Amino acid sequence: MADGNDLxxxxxxxxxxxxxxEAYTNPQHLKRWFAPRPYEITExxxxxxxxxxxxxxxxGPDNFDTGHGVPGCVLEVADREKLVWTSxxxxxxxxxxxxxxxxxxxxxxxxxxxDAGNGKTxxxxxxxxxxxxxxxxxxxxxxxxxxxxxxGQLEEFAQALxxxx
Amino acid sequence: MADGNDLxxxxxxxxxxxxxxEAYTNPQHLKRWFAPRPYEITExxxxxxxxxxxxxxxxGPDNFDTGHGVPGCVLEVADREKLVWTSxxxxxxxxxxxxxxxxxxxxxxxxxxxDAGNGKTxxxxxxxxxxxxxxxxxxxxxxxxxxxxxxGQLEEFAQALxxxx
Numbered sequence: 001m002a003d004g005n006d007l008x009x010x011x012x013x014x015x016x017x018x019x020x021x022e023a024y025t026n027p028q029h030l031k032r033w034f035a036p037r038p039y040e041i042t043e044x045x046x047x048x049x050x051x052x053x054x055x056x057x058x059x060g061p062d063n064f065d066t067g068h069g070v071p072g073c074v075l076e077v078a079d080r081e082k083l084v085w086t087s088x089x090x091x092x093x094x095x096x097x098x099x100x101x102x103x104x105x106x107x108x109x110x111x112x113x114x115d116a117g118n119g120k121t122x123x124x125x126x127x128x129x130x131x132x133x134x135x136x137x138x139x140x141x142x143x144x145x146x147x148x149x150x151x152g153q154l155e156e157f158a159q160a161l162x163x164x165x
Numbered sequence: 166m167a168d169g170n171d172l173x174x175x176x177x178x179x180x181x182x183x184x185x186x187e188a189y190t191n192p193q194h195l196k197r198w199f200a201p202r203p204y205e206i207t208e209x210x211x212x213x214x215x216x217x218x219x220x221x222x223x224x225g226p227d228n229f230d231t232g233h234g235v236p237g238c239v240l241e242v243a244d245r246e247k248l249v250w251t252s253x254x255x256x257x258x259x260x261x262x263x264x265x266x267x268x269x270x271x272x273x274x275x276x277x278x279x280d281a282g283n284g285k286t287x288x289x290x291x292x293x294x295x296x297x298x299x300x301x302x303x304x305x306x307x308x309x310x311x312x313x314x315x316x317g318q319l320e321e322f323a324q325a326l327x328x329x330x
Contacts, residue, residue, distance in 0.1 A: 005259070050215065050241055051249075075240065075258055076215055084216075088253045088260040088271075093240055094170070095253040095271040095295040106253075106260040130260040 005135045007127045009147040015158035017113055017121045021080045023158045024111070031056075033153035036146045043069055048077050053091040058102075070099045075108070083111045102141060105134040121158075123151060170300045172292045174312040180323035182278055182286045186245045188323045189276070196221075198318035201311045208234055213242050218256040223267075235264045240273070248276045267306060270299040286323075288316060 013020055023029045027046040035041045035058045043057040057069030073089035073096075076082060088106035090096045098104055108128040116122040125147055129135040178185055188194045192211040200206045200223045208222035222234030238254035238261075241247060253271035255261045263269055273293040281287040290312055294300040 084258055086254065086258055086260065089251065089273065092293070093249055093251055093273040093275070094293040095251065095273060095299075097295050108254065108258040108260060110258070128257070128259040130262050134260075 005129045005132055007129075007135060007138055007143045007147075009125045009144070009151060011123050011148075011151040011155075012116050013121045013123050013151065013155040013158065014119070015121060015155050015162065016119045017080050017115045019158040019161045020113060020121045020123065020154065023154055023161060024083065024113075025077075029157065029161070033157040034150060036149035037153065045071070046074070047091075048074060048083075050075055050077065051091065051093050054085045070096060070103045072096070080113055082113070083109075085109055105137055106130065107134065107138060123154070125151075170294045170297055172294075172300060172303055172308045172312075174290045174309070174316060176288050176313075176316040176320075177281050178286045178288050178316065178320040178323065179284070180286060180320050180327065181284045182245050182280045184323040184326045185278060185286045185288065185319065188319055188326060189248065189278075190242075194322065194326070198322040199315060201314035202318065210236070212239060212256075213248075215240055215242070216256065216258050219250045235261060235268045237261070245278055247278070248274075250274055270302055271295065272299065272303060288319070290316075 025048055027044045030046060031041045031044040034056060039058050039060045041056050042059050045053050045055045047053050052074040053071050054074050055069050055071040059065055070087065071090045072085050072087040073091055073093055074085045076084040086108040088096060088108065098106065110126045112124045114122040127138060127143065129138060190213055192209045195211060196206045196209040199221060204223050204225045206221050207224050210218050210220045212218045217239040218236050219239050220234050220236040224230055235252065236255045237250050237252040238256055238258055239250045241249040251273040253261060253273065263271065275291045277289045279287040292303060292308065294303060
């Protein structure tokens with residue numbers, strides 16, 4: 001699947017896979033960690049069904065708005081294994097109008113989870129683009145740092161879920 | 166699901182649902198009826214799995230080539246009920262580069278089948294577009310006539326499968 005138009009982020013998270021999955025797939029949880037701080041998610045909808053909505057609205061410092069939260073589409077859900085969604089389609093698989101800024105190009109996210117033993121989780125996020133230009137736009141927006149920061153926040157949030165469980 | 170940006174074709178086909186489904190989902194069969202004659206399909210790939218390829222190359226009279234057969238993506242498969250694919254994504258859900266001519270805009274096809282009794286099949290194809298401009302482009306390319314002709318060819322082909330069964 002991976003090719004030269006992809007961006008890839010891999011981390012071993014120090015949290016058990018059940019909690020990582022829970023943190024990732026419950027929109028109330030996702031809202032808390034999915035934006036790299038100091039960005040914040042102000043709106044989040046996630047319907048874990050193929051064809052379901054995945055929409056977030058992210059706001060930065062000084063209310064810098066990263067876009068209007070164009071609704072994306074969930075494509076595949078495999079419990080505690082895989083989540084795939086795309087911004088190329090909206091809910092019900094309708095092709096999307098591209099937005100502005102962070103929403104000016106389409107990408108598909110293929111996120112996979114695996115039990116890494118000792119209560120850790122192997123986490124991998126791959127962003128698929130249609131060409132090298134979109135990949136570079138995404139890279140220059142700070143994919144590596146942004147998604148890396150967010151992986152750390154996911155780990156931290158999942159750990160807190162454990163304490164609260 | 167249906168909204169003003171859709172184009173819809175509905176027919177009751179005089180052929181049983183098992184054969185209509187077989188004609189629709191076997192790429193060797195599909196090749197025989199999916200292009201409105203005198204157009205012909207010269208290449209056809211269909212992998213009936215979410216994320217699988219759906220690609221056809223269609224050639225018209227005097228070798229008029231309708232495009233290079235940009236690979237689309239299968240999204241949902243429900244046996245003898247529903248098939249969804251999109252040209253907005255390619256295999257593995259990667260966003261597609263749009264092509265030229267008939268491939269210059271993205272659409273998602275939601276095709277449903279139901280047993281209509283007496284060996285007939287209710288067939289419905291909905292093409293979802295991102296906006297009214299794409300819908301109109303598709304309509305002006307002859308959606309109604311093209312998909313209508315093809316529904317007749319599907320019926321005829323499925324009837325022949327019955328005779329040969």
